[in-house]
Amino acid sequence: MADDVVKIKSGKGVLHINFLQGATFVNVRKNLEEKLKSGSGFFLRGTVVLLPRDVFSAEENEELQKLFHEHGLICRTKTPEEAEMLIHNAAAKESRQIPKKSTKQDVQExxxxxxxxxxxxxxxxxxxxxxxxxxxxxxxxxxxxxxxxxxxxxxxxxxxxxxxxxxxxxxxxxxxxxxxxxxxxxxxxxxxxxxxxxxxxxxxxxxxxxxxxxx
Amino acid sequence: MSEVIVITSGKGGVGKTTTTANLGVGLAMQGKNVVLVDTDTGLRNLDLLLGLENRIMYDLIDVTEGRVPYKKALVRHKKFETLYLLPTSQVKDKSAVNPEQLVKLCDDLRKEFDFILIDCPAGIEQGFKTAVAAADEAIVVTMPEISAVRDADKIIGELGRADKDNIKLIVNRIRPQMVESGDMLDMDDINDILSIDCIGQIPDDTMVVTSTNKGEPCITMEKSSAGQAYRNIVRRILGEDVPFMEFQTEGFFEKLRRRVFGK
Incomplete structure (x- = not known):
């Protein structure tokens, strides 16, 4: 699936969604819809899904959230700290260290x-x-x-x-x-x-x- | 080391002024230099309770506006030489004094007195804000009555907002018989809601009324139960550990007499 506009990464019981650069909203939405319909085993009900905050406008994000909600997933946009944390985690993985902070991530505000x-x-x-x-x-x-x-x-x-x-x-x-x-x-x-x-x-x-x- | 204590309640008529007068006299009886500052401008009563109305020459407003030095406005008590009253004006209103003026006045008074007791007006408006501005410590007076406890709760919240964390509670006008029969809130109910340190439980005593009308606080009366409670509070303020007094409830003969003679 080289032309996938949406990338999903799982970690700590949370799904991180990333979009390919330059992907249009219509494409992303369609792609997500297909994925949600096909891979029902992957998307367990109640899983938290995090969307990148500033790729699409607030209304568009809301539409995507609705889409996830229909499939029983809890969806929200990433807070700036969470976005940073992800980068942090990636860096930590490379140096093979277990990040201490990461447990905080799945705690609700x-x-x-x-x-x-x-x-x-x-x-x-x-x-x-x-x-x-x-x-x-x-x-x-x-x-x-x-x-x-x-x-x-x-x-x-x-x-x-x-x-x-x-x-x-x-x-x-x-x-x-x-x-x-x-x-x-x-x-x-x-x-x-x-x-x-x-x-x-x-x-x-x-x-x-x-x-x-x-x- | 002088202490500025504001006596407040939120609700009117629970006994702020009575408490101020009694504690002032009590502290003076213990040999402390005490000044009572009445901030209930326009509705002054503290002078009446102390029997000093006819000796007032100048008032708080004259002092804060700089017309006279505070020493000229102080009225010394007839009996207790270390007790002074700084009365307020009966013709002006609460807007005549602002918090900064009172803070400055209290700083001046600190040099000469051990205790500065501020009698706060009822309510949570400007008068209250002015009165609490200078205080190190607050005493909240309440009664075992739902509305008085509610207002005390609100006042404690307001005091917290004004960064006054040293707050003590006095429960006034307790009627032991009514508490016993469950018709009146008991101390547990009150502590449950207010959850602050209680330094006094004062029984309802008819002598308070007579003493008020005479201008002699009941703390000087040996036989008065309220007077005894006030004496205990004074000792607690001075750092002694005094147990709360047991209230006398109606004995068998009193009950019988009341039934038979209908008194």
């Missing part, structure tokens, strides 16, 4: 807040959030990803705010005034009691459900 969120304080982020502390009544967390609270949650929490229905909310004591996941809203019962187990809220069958978990 997460905002860590190392304090108690008090009334009136708000966190808004595209990524997931880890709170080491409590979330007090009147505080708000709005996250694009999931929310993990190592403490008591009494505030308003919104996970998957950009539409991710697979987002979850976990807390040691989950007693929020309101829980929102993606486009669903649930409010606490009027008489709320403190639970002694960690709980997780997620969407099942179009409803927000809360279940105890081991932690």
């Amino acid at each position: 997460m905002l860590v807040v190392n304090k108690t969120l008090r009334g009136g304080q708000e966190i808004r982020t595209e990524s997931s959030v880890l709170i080491v502390g409590n979330v007090n009544p009147g505080a708000q967390i709005i996250a694009g990803g999931s929310i993990d609270i190592r403490g008591t949650c009494r505030g308003m929490v919104h996970a998957g705010a950009t539409g991710d229905t697979s987002a979850i909310i976990v807390a040691d004591h989950l007693m929020p005034t309101q829980i929102r996941i993606a486009n669903l809203i649930a409010r606490s019962p009027d008489a709320i009691e403190k639970s002694n187990r960690a709980e997780r809220a997620s969407i099942k069958n179009g409803c927000i459900i809360i279940e105890p978990i081991e932690r």
Whole structure:
């Protein structure tokens, strides 16, 4: 396949996509589509696919992402660090050294807040959030990803705010005034009691459900 | 080594001014040089609680605007010679003082006093920001009531934003009977939410009202339970390790008497 416009390299459970220089978007799209249809064994569902950031425009990247999503793959563009990391890795391979940093690569982005969120304080982020502390009544967390609270949650929490229905909310004591996941809203019962187990809220069958978990 | 302590609460009516007056008197009773600065401009009360209203000549605004040196505005307490009050104006409003002016004033006061207690106005607006600007330490006063605890939580957040990390809590007006019957938040509930170091639990005491009206803080009254609680807080501020007092709950005979005589 000498005329392949798309090169796929796998590494650390992640697929890196590279385009041949001078490849047009139409060609790339067609080629990818064929590959996805034929080599279904190679593209396991849930694999993370990384696209180069600046070869195509944002809209075109989005279209490619959609294509991958249709085949059950998680696709996003590379952050500049990841692009650099790849070059790093290649260089490291040549000198036969095991790169230490590479484990960081498959960790998702997460905002860590190392304090108690008090009334009136708000966190808004595209990524997931880890709170080491409590979330007090009147505080708000709005996250694009999931929310993990190592403490008591009494505030308003919104996970998957950009539409991710697979987002979850976990807390040691989950007693929020309101829980929102993606486009669903649930409010606490009027008489709320403190639970002694960690709980997780997620969407099942179009409803927000809360279940105890081991932690 | 002088300390500037701001006494604040967020919510009004929880006992900021009462606490300021009592702690001031208590510290002076221990022989410390204390000045109380009232920053609740326009709604000044601290002078009333200390019974010093008729001795005020100049106020905080005169000092910050440079009309008189601060020494002229200080009012010495009738009984306790090491206790001074710097009253504020009743005719101006909160915008009359800005944070820089208060910081400068406190720096001057530090030279002469061991403790500078700032009585903060309610709310989180300019008055609050001015009052906390100069403080090394903050004491948050709250009551076992959901709205007061909420506001205290908000205030602690605001103090954190102003880089004040040394924050202590005083819970005022606790009614032991109501706590016992589960009708009032108990200390565990409050600590659970606020999670800051508590240095005082003050029972609800009718003597506080009488002492306020008389202009003599209840800390001087031997029999007052609130006075005892304030005396303990003073000792804790001075570094002693004092256990929290046990509240007297209604005994069998009191209950019986209340049932029978309906009092």
